[in-house]
Amino acid sequence: MSAAPIFFGTVRAIGAGTVPSTADTSLTAPTNVTTILTAATAGTKIEQLRLTQIATTSAAGLVNLFLYDGAAYHLFDQYAFSALTLSTSVRLTPVDLYYANLILSSGWSLRASVSVAGGASAFKVFAFGGDA
Secondary structure, eight states: OOSSOOOOSEEEEEEEEEOOSSOOOOSSSOSSOEEEEEOOTTOEEEEEEEEEEOSOBSSOEEEEEEEEOSSOEEEEEEEEEOOBOOOSSSOOOOEEEEEEEEEEOTTOEEEEEESSGGGTTOEEEEEEEEEO
16 A cells, blocks of 8 residues: 555546447446546546437436446446437536546456447537546
8 A cells, every 4th residue: 555645647638439339238247338538547536427428318227337447348337318308409418427436457458339229329428637
């Protein structure tokens, strides 16, 4: 353990991606994923994820968030969504997810999938935090 606290070396929006255009129901070995971010060499801390709907969803489903260690997927969190038609006159409210201890070691990445075809390419995932 370090004698001194470790702080971010670089504070920034550290990753973004749109969920895949193909649905994937696997919670252990998905094949249709989007990499939101890959950890820096010294590690990366994620403090917040923002999920923003960018297209109409025709069915209810899940955005699955995985931690990938380079060999295996580990389901970390999920966001449930319902069928929703986007509007040009009604403001869309993004969903913010906060994490106190989400630290990725070098070689790990955060990835996202969507569970139903009705939600394919319908969400943008942003990650905020910093690199060590």
